[in-house]
Amino acid sequence: MTLRIAEIFGPTIQGEGALIGQPTVFIRAGGCDYRCSWCDSLHAVDSQHRHDWLAMDPEAIMAEVVRLSGGQPITVSISGGNPAIQDFAPVIKLGRASGYRFACETQGSIARHWFSELAMLVLSPKPPSSGQGTNWSAFEECLTAAKGTEVVMKIVIFDDRDLLWAREAAARYPALALYLQPGNLDTDPLQPVSTQSLSDRLLWLVEETVGKGWLVPHILPQLHVLIWGNKRGV
Ligand SMILES: C[S@@+](CC[C@H](N)C(=O)[O-])C[C@H]1O[C@@H](n2cnc3c(N)ncnc32)[C@H](O)[C@@H]1O
Ligand SMILES: Nc1nc2[nH]cc(C(=O)O)c2c(=O)[nH]1
Ligand code: SF4
Ligand SMILES: [Mg+2]
Numbered sequence: 001m002t003l004r005i006a007e008i009f010g011p012t013i014q015g016e017g018a019l020i021g022q023p024t025v026f027i028r029a030g031g032c033d034y035r036c037s038w039c040d041s042l043h044a045v046d047s048q049h050r051h052d053w054l055a056m057d058p059e060a061i062m063a064e065v066v067r068l069s070g071g072q073p074i075t076v077s078i079s080g081g082n083p084a085i086q087d088f089a090p091v092i093k094l095g096r097a098s099g100y101r102f103a104c105e106t107q108g109s110i111a112r113h114w115f116s117e118l119a120m121l122v123l124s125p126k127p128p129s130s131g132q133g134t135n136w137s138a139f140e141e142c143l144t145a146a147k148g149t150e151v152v153m154k155i156v157i158f159d160d161r162d163l164l165w166a167r168e169a170a171a172r173y174p175a176l177a178l179y180l181q182p183g184n185l186d187t188d189p190l191q192p193v194s195t196q197s198l199s200d201r202l203l204w205l206v207e208e209t210v211g212k213g214w215l216v217p218h219i220l221p222q223l224h225v226l227i228w229g230n231k232r233g234v
Helices: 047-052 058-068 089-097 113-117 136-145 160-172 195-208 223-228
Strands: 003-013 023-029 054-056 075-079 101-106 120-123 150-157 177-182
Touching: 003 047, 003 058, 003 223, 023 058, 054 058, 058 089, 089 101, 089 113, 113 136, 120 136, 150 160, 160 177, 177 195, 195 223
Parallel strands: 023 075, 075 101, 101 120, 120 150, 150 177
Antiparallel strands: 003 023, 003 054
């Protein structure tokens, strides 16, 4: 059995959410059931890039992770695309047998049994600015599948409407640790990002939430974007 893999890279630092700043290797799966208007990883989404994706078996995927990490069993972050399209159970099983732990980033549209084998599941439901709707019953199936695994919710915010939506999502799932992240508009990997615009967006987000009495537990920038811009493989 092979999986479609857009890229495997690292070690780098996790740039987003609950594990921000921690060393990790990324496995980026190819293919997504969504088409967010502002997706920063289109090379793993658009089928025009599918010829660049590799068909790798679980042994080859873990061999690359072990090579990149020098055999040090760190956290492996599975992202994409939507990794839940594919069966990562054999990769996780192999990796865990060698001491690696796994985190996974997904929008919560497809539930998988292997969510319960993760150390952390990051569910990132999409706000209105994405142009995608959220199927909350599918989201709940993800929560059920992740039994025993720590689950956090990370929502990207571009505008006021997204904020209102995030507030409702947070109220719906008060037990999930909430992370808000300002959206990055400059997603072309060949263009530089404006760090001024990133910090302006972060300031806006803090003022509109904490500044107005909504004490969101965590508001974080994309640390890797601050360091490397939209470069791939970091
Ligand atoms: C590229 S996605 C891949 C995983 C999965 N498809 C998802 O969306 O959760 C990884 C994370 O990047 C976030 N993201 C994508 N484009 C972004 C952008 N332009 N600005 C900020 N965050 C973005 C997504 O919301 C998600 O939390
Ligand atoms: N360093 C780094 N941190 C990340 N956190 C989430 C990412 C993703 O694209 O899923 C990402 C990424 O691409 N790079
Ligand atoms: S769900 Fe994730 S990978 Fe898919 S289009 Fe949206 S941000 Fe990109
Ligand atoms: Mg990214």
